[in-house]
Amino acid sequence: MDGIFAYILVLLLFFLSCAFLKKQNRKPETSAKLPPGSMGWPYIGETLQFYSQNPNVFFAAKQKRYGEIFKTKILGCPCVMLASPEAARYVLVTQAHLFKPTYPKSKERLIGPSALFFQQGGYHMHLRKLVQNSLSLESLRKLVPDIEALALSAMNSWGNGTVINTFNEMKRFSFEVGILTIFGHLDTHLREELKKNYWMVDSGYNSFPNSIPGSRYQKALLARKRLGKILSDIICERKKMKLLEKDLLGCLLNQKDEKGEILTDDQIADNIIGVLFAAQDTTGSVMTWVVKYLHDDPKLLEAVKAEQKAIYESNEEGNLPLTWNQTRNMPITHKVVLESLRMASIISFPFREAVVDVEYKGFLIPKGWKAMPLFRNIHHNPEFFPDPQNFNPSRFEVAPKPNTFMPFGSGVHACPGNELAKLEILVMIHHLVTKFRWEVVGSQSGIQYGPFPVPLHGLPARFCRESTSYNYKAT
Numbered sequence: 453m454d455g456i457f458a459y460i461l462v463l464l465l466f467f468l469s470c471a472f473l474k475k476q477n478r479k480p481e482t483s484a485k486l487p488p489g490s491m492g493w494p495y496i497g498e499t500l501q502f503y504s505q506n507p508n509v510f511f512a513a514k515q516k517r518y519g520e521i522f523k524t525k526i527l528g529c530p531c532v533m534l535a536s537p538e539a540a541r542y543v544l545v546t547q548a549h550l551f552k553p554t555y556p557k558s559k560e561r562l563i564g565p566s567a568l569f570f571q572q573g574g575y576h577m578h579l580r581k582l583v584q585n586s587l588s589l590e591s592l593r594k595l596v597p598d599i600e601a602l603a604l605s606a607m608n609s610w611g612n613g614t615v616i617n618t619f620n621e622m623k624r625f626s627f628e629v630g631i632l633t634i635f636g637h638l639d640t641h642l643r644e645e646l647k648k649n650y651w652m653v654d655s656g657y658n659s660f661p662n663s664i665p666g667s668r669y670q671k672a673l674l675a676r677k678r679l680g681k682i683l684s685d686i687i688c689e690r691k692k693m694k695l696l697e698k699d700l701l702g703c704l705l706n707q708k709d710e711k712g713e714i715l716t717d718d719q720i721a722d723n724i725i726g727v728l729f730a731a732q733d734t735t736g737s738v739m740t741w742v743v744k745y746l747h748d749d750p751k752l753l754e755a756v757k758a759e760q761k762a763i764y765e766s767n768e769e770g771n772l773p774l775t776w777n778q779t780r781n782m783p784i785t786h787k788v789v790l791e792s793l794r795m796a797s798i799i800s801f802p803f804r805e806a807v808v809d810v811e812y813k814g815f816l817i818p819k820g821w822k823a824m825p826l827f828r829n830i831h832h833n834p835e836f837f838p839d840p841q842n843f844n845p846s847r848f849e850v851a852p853k854p855n856t857f858m859p860f861g862s863g864v865h866a867c868p869g870n871e872l873a874k875l876e877i878l879v880m881i882h883h884l885v886t887k888f889r890w891e892v893v894g895s896q897s898g899i900q901y902g903p904f905p906v907p908l909h910g911l912p913a914r915f916c917r918e919s920t921s922y923n924y925k926a927t
Contacts, residue, residue: 627650656669683724737796741796741906747892
């Protein structure tokens with residue numbers, strides 16, 4: 453009995469020692485608790501609710517019930533949503549090192565793991581500098597005539613009275629601007645091959661990831677492989693020519709990092725596709741909303757037409773090309789673009805993931821959880837933008853308060869192509885209002901998501917060319 457008792461005592465001491473050591477090695481406990489909120493159904497969380505209603509309604513209801521910090525579960529991920537300018541600055545700027553950009557692996561495979569917006573640290577900063585160099589204001593100044601030519605080409609098929617899908621047309625225009633920015637003037641055959649395979653990748657980007665042959669996702673993966681081969685051939689040819697071009701491809705090819713190393717062909721290809729993805733849907737969405745907002749406000753449309761008509765006439769009735777200085781001197785139109793960015797809030801929130809347990813304002817953001825600053829809520833907060841549901845460009849006659857207007861993000865991961873996006877939108881508006889009248893066909897309300905919000909059915913509209921005798925009265 454004594455032996456059994458001694459054995460039990462040794463075991464007891466052993467487990468007590470283990471428990472003590474475990475307690476000693478445990479991270480200090482925090483008094484912080486999870487934010488209030490609902491996690492919804494198992495696994496899917498509140499994804500269905502989020503995608504089945506206006507995001508303004510979904511997030512505003514959450515904020516009203518729980519406050520500016522609340523939890524939810526979207527796309528299978530536990531999330532902490534942050535709806536204040538201070539929180540956005542905390543996650544994206546001052547404490548950005550505590551949060552990493554994160555995307556589903558299925559989407560990473562289609563774009564490429566080396567793309568800029570999947571990265572952080574030194575590699576990210578090096579890539580970002582290269583992209584910014586190719587999109588400098590001086591580079592954009594030289595692109596104005598080419599962007600204008602692309603806009604005119606995109607509009608060639610408009611104006612015959614047929615109904616077009618505005619969003620699809622704007623996406624095509626944005627894609628062509630992206631190709632121009634990346635490659636300069638690319639061979640027609642290569643551009644068409646890029647376009648064909650890119651659209652296949654794009655169509656499968658938001659499809660359910662699976663290994664079923666013939667599914668949209670698998671077709672997208674195959675198209676991505678073909679894209680890689682096409683880009684490899686373009687890169688190889690550019691290397692042979694040894695040109696010091698200032699387009700994005702030239703910047704990616706001709707720059708070395710601090711260790712004297714150059715990017716691999718795969719890294720270059722991933723970033724080219726990443727730039728196309730970042731630019732196309734978002735800019736196309738904004739331009740579609742601009743068409744709708746101007747259509748819905750005849751008085752504003754008249755003011756924009758008058759401003760653009762003055763430029764049109766100074767260019768000898770459109771016989772001279774737009775200039776960089778003219779695009780920088782469109783005050784009414786520029787405020788329309790800014791208000792469209794605020795109202796539409798194409799990027800509702802950026803995806804960030806806590807790399808450690810983070811305590812913010814007494815709440816815990818656990819390691820591995822998503823931390824998402826709610827740009828949309830901030831942009832629609834009446835404290836910063838009075839009467840936020842009213843489309844009112846004049847509100848931008850005064851600069852917004854810091855961290856309250858972030859259509860292109862903030863911090864080291866802010867969109868480096870924001871000036872390019874605004875430029876192509878301004879060029880498009882100039883030719884839209886000086887050459888066309890249009891009417892929206894079908895329902896003039898409603899939003900669809902794919903995943904970015906666009907007017908219902910891509911805003912079907914009938915465009916008619918203005919008569920030779922220019923009439924700038926609103927229709």
